[in-house]
Amino acid sequence: MRAPAPRTAEAEPPATAAAPAAARAPRRGATDPVKSLLHRHRELVEQAVDPLEIAAGLEVHGVTDRTAARFRHRDVFSLAEELYARVPRGEAPAGTAPAVPAEPVSHWAGLVLAPGAVALVAGGGLVLTHGPARLAVGVVAALALGAALLAAVRRGPLRAAPARGSRAAALWTVWLLAYALGGDGLLAALAAGGPDEPWPLAPAPLLVLAVSVAPAAWCARLFAVRARRRLAASRGLDDFAYGVRPLLLAAVGLHLAVLTALTAAAGAPYAAVALGALLLLARLLAVHGRARAAAAGLAAAGAAEALALASVLAARLPGLDPLAVPVRAALATGGPGAVPALVCGAAALGLLAHAAVALCRASAHADATA
Template sequence: MPDSTDLTPAGRTVTARQPGSECSPVAAADTPGRTAGAAARGAGPQEPAAKERPTAGSGTAARARTGRRGPADPVKALMHRHRELCERAVDPLEIAAGLEAHGVTDRTAARFRHRDVFSLAEELYARVPRGEETPPPQADEDAAALPAHLVSAMAPGAVAVATAAGLHLTDGGAGLGVGAAGAVALAVALAWSLRRGPLRAPGRTMPVTRHLVCWLAAYSLLGDGLLAELAAGGPHGPWPLTPGPLVGLALAMAPAAWAARLFSAQARRRLGGSRGLEEFAAGTRPLLLGCVALHTGALIALLVLTSLLLPVAVVPAVALGLLLFLARLLTVHGYPHAAVAGLASACAGEALALAAALGGRLPGCGFLARPVEAAVHTWGAAAVPALVCGAAALGLLVHATAALSRASAHTT
């Protein structure tokens, strides 16, 4: 009788299939119990076939089927982290600026399934509940406040012109009285102007800023004459005063306020129309440079007009006016420390020039005064404030170009 088994090289027997005994895969799948039982009976001491060994990619496949681990709503964690910001925001732009200030960029927003920070801020604004929303300022309220802002911006120039006219018409003790009264009135007018309109910075001005500005104003009035006397071996008596630059700078308060208002309004409008932080920054930089150029042009024109009546060194006065404008603009938009750094560097340069001119008179220290004396003899005493104020203004302009092109600088 023919054998129904074959002997394999390993010594194991394999039962040959009889004709007609094949079963289709469908049939095998339909009878799992019988198949498993047959396998168990024929397996003997071998490992049961029902226990399948895990394959190498089974863990990866399981994770792929269950999806990425983590919260189903990736925005929820961010919303809880910045809940206070979202609750007090009056519009999505303020949330976008706050997120940017905390280091959230468009690339970060992509991890939260948003194309940019603005769209992420819109979702946060829509999802966070808030109480009574603060209505935006009405256009008629701004229009009603505009005349008062204009008056406050023009007040310093009017006081400076009146003081200069009084000094021109008086002399001696009367002239000193007019000058003292005019200085006090000008300080009051400047304080009033800086607390209203687009140049106001409530709670942001550092106390040391006032002292630095007073030093710069005093040097503009007295410093050039004193430095010239020191370089000539004096002073041999009262040195001349130069009120012309202060008059021109006081008159420039009005165009400074207008340029600051233009920059803030246009930047805010661009913030509402931008769909990305880089897009907003790219459009804000030329806007800032244009407003600085407008202010500088108006300042030069007013100083030239002032020089027709009073002696004015235009270049150092322009450098000082640009420095003061940039420092105030940075303070208004939330960067008072940078403003103080720029003003302090200019004050330090002017004080160092005066100290070097005096220190050169000490025995063996004549080398200290040589650079200052050479500059005064070559370009005049006005070269010192022109150099130090110009360098400080240039540094503030570079910093402002980067700082004021951020969205977070235009939401307060």
């Protein structure tokens, strides 16, 4: 840890009068501007596990590398190190929660394999059974797969703290998975004037998505660990962002490659790739404290799928034929799978653009424990 920086007068960075309190200059006569900054952020500094958390917290409060230069520090990370050094660490301050240690891989590695194992067993059971027995196997398989998925996302790299938007994200995820199972068949039946009988279900996409949970967890862990290391080695917020963005793209690209291979092996429609990418990006955002953005992306895709079904139904009413023109054009071009592919692909691109900004901030990785 470096020695405390030389004393200087804190000056206001070039900003408007509405600049955050952390960046405002102290009154004339102040002899230790870093001390005044420490006083304003005493709780943040006392509860931080390491200087990286202080740097992330300062970033949230509007302190930039330019602001840090006013304190005679080259960047926010250097300023955070001095703040961390100024607070005694012999005992944790009263009321401070202990740091959550990183969860060992052995605690979650088996759980992320469970959804794929359950899906494979269920697929075999559905192939070997008929009639009422097949229905019973399907019900049991659905319950078992749901339990396995819940266990997989509550431990390890896919674990996200409860936050506003988490429940909505869960509900939209269920809808998207249900559409992957039977939405294409229902849309085709509606477009043909039905359904006059039960439409066919497509378990292959669910099988692909279930098996891809394990690769998704490892991709999420790869991103979290590498980003945390980059945070420790970075010498500025911009430097950190430039280094983390390729890590994000690499993690998403790796998962897309795995999804594509699994989809081809299972003979599933390639809409499963778009849905898998959407679910991974939504989970990454939720894990790193952006649950509302994740819920918004999932809601947009789910609502668009529901609107596609509703537009075909509404077109049966006199004068409302134009409502179904976009959906019928997609069906004519790429079949029923074109609708979820376009919808989920567009939502995934939107979340990727948001993640390229939100997940490249130091504050998104201050509490990473994967």
